[in-house]
Amino acid sequence: MKQMVLVVGCLMLSWAASAQQLTKKEEKNRSFAGAVARQQQYRVIYQMDSGDPRIIEKVLRNLNNALNDPRLKGKLQAELVAFSGGTDAFLKESKYKDALKQLVDKGVIVAQCANTLKERKIDREQIYDFIGLVPSGNGELILRQAEGWSVIKP
Amino acid sequence: MKQMVLVVGCLMLSWAASAQQLTKKEEKNRSFAGAVARQQQYRVIYQMDSGDPRIIEKVLRNLNNALNDPRLKGKLQAELVAFSGGTDAFLKESKYKDALKQLVDKGVIVAQCANTLKERKIDREQIYDFIGLVPSGNGELILRQAEGWSVIKP
């Protein structure tokens, strides 16, 4: 019994010591749990402008994480725009067909920059048939932000 | 004649099969043609913070693509702010003098972060004479976004 008290006492002391390591500001920061969703709807456009497969996969993972965030679930209109190297993800030989189709099926707008196609001499037939086309990816980012959309570059 | 009918029939079938591959959501996505410009004016600030020539050239290409987007043509006030490694583009020995002069001539604000000059011990005389100077590139990005400008990091 005495030993039990001793052990519990030690644990409490060590806990107190550990807690003491945090200042009030640090305690307050530790308890931060994120911004609160007060709007009925949110809108975001993702910028995919690198052909690095790690970045392409990060974009897809990030976008799905946003769609699944409990604060945004069912409230998020998303768009994915590819330009520059990001166009690689839309080429018919890419390995991202299923992931992209799933996004479209979830209501995400998936669009390609027409400018990049022209610059890289890529025909529309070379990218997946279900992809939309915008005059320029940069123009799209500007217009969306002006409409109040958030923008994320993973 | 019979052969002709056969060929046309085959083509129609193959076209129908191909069309059938797209779901309604995919058809709708394919027909997406970009956000619509409803405002009289748009404003954007470009972040150039890498010394990698591929990134510097991407910034310049992206910015020009935005200026030339048919939806934004003649409606876009743009600013280009360099900090961190992006400063390299403004050094007098860089190869971007003409491209930068052309931007200024088109009315684009082209500015350098004074903080970076101090951190990297670069004198204002070492960058092109026509470049503007802002206290910090990061402060500039924050102020512009607060004023409603879009921001793009290529």
Add this chain to the structure above:
Amino acid sequence: MKQMVLVVGCLMLSWAASAQQLTKKEEKNRSFAGAVARQQQYRVIYQMDSGDPRIIEKVLRNLNNALNDPRLKGKLQAELVAFSGGTDAFLKESKYKDALKQLVDKGVIVAQCANTLKERKIDREQIYDFIGLVPSGNGELILRQAEGWSVIKP
């Protein structure tokens, strides 16, 4: 005396020649000194999503530069959110403990994406005790932008 006049004359001529090199638009651009802070408060969220030490250190440097920008001094509420590779900066074995504590002490919110912890099988005990936790870093970026915060990805 004659020599003196000659030297001064030459200097003036060379100054005039140098000044003449700038067009009116270039002169105007050179005199640009940055956006003006008219609001009483500004808010920014920094995206730290790379484990590259050069990027982590750039984020910390950029954030501090923003806090110290004379236009924003004492007016800036900032948040730093880590996800993906950026989580490395918060691991207890990282070298950024002091820099992060200083940010918290200055009132910056410093938060980790819970999603990344789950994906990378990292326990909350493995990151610094003073770090806050948000459901997803991407959701946090979207919510903050919707609330009018600026976002910066260094």
